[in-house]
Amino acid sequence: VQLVESGGDTVQAGGSLRLSCVASGFTFNRAPMNWVRQAPGQAIEWVAEIYGEGAKFYADSVKGRFTISRDNAKNTAYLQMDSLRTEDTAVYYCTLGRYLVPKSQGTQVTVS
Numbered sequence: 001v002q003l004v005e006s007g008g009d010t011v012q013a014g015g016s017l018r019l020s021c022v023a024s025g026f027t028f029n030r031a032p033m034n035w036v037r038q039a040p041g042q043a044i045e046w047v048a049e050i051y052g053e054g055a056k057f058y059a060d061s062v063k064g065r066f067t068i069s070r071d072n073a074k075n076t077a078y079l080q081m082d083s084l085r086t087e088d089t090a091v092y093y094c095t096l097g098r099y100l101v102p103k104s105q106g107t108q109v110t111v112s
Helices: none
Strands: 002-006 017-024 033-038 044-050 056-058 066-071 076-081 090-095 107-111
Touching: 002 090, 017 033, 017 090, 017 107, 033 066, 033 076, 044 066, 044 076, 044 090, 056 066
Parallel strands: none
Antiparallel strands: 002 017, 017 076, 033 044, 033 090, 044 056, 066 076, 090 107
16 A cells, blocks of 8 residues: 655645645555644644545534545545645645554645
8 A cells, every 4th residue: 555645835824735645556446535634743633534436524623624535547535625724734644544543754734
C-alpha cells in the first residue's frame, strides 16, 4: 500500500485548497478513503471518509466547508477545503481507515 499526498500550502483564512492522495498497491475502487490531520502537539483527528461507491462522511468541525471526492480511474482521492480557518492548520494525511495511524508523509496546510 502506498499513499502520496500533495496540495498543501500556506493560505489566508477564508481561502481554499485542494489536496490530492494518489494510491497504489491495492484495489482502490473498493477501498474507503479517509483524510485525517494532525496539528502541532495535538492528536490525530479524523476529517472525512468516502466509500468506494461514493457515500461521504465528515467530522463536525469541517462539515459544510470541506468536500471529499475520489476518481477511481486515477486511483486518487481529493479533499476540497473551503472557508479555511486558522484551526485547520495541520499536516493532512490520507488513510484507509478513520483510526489508522498514517504511514505516509502527509502534506502541510497552514492557514494564517
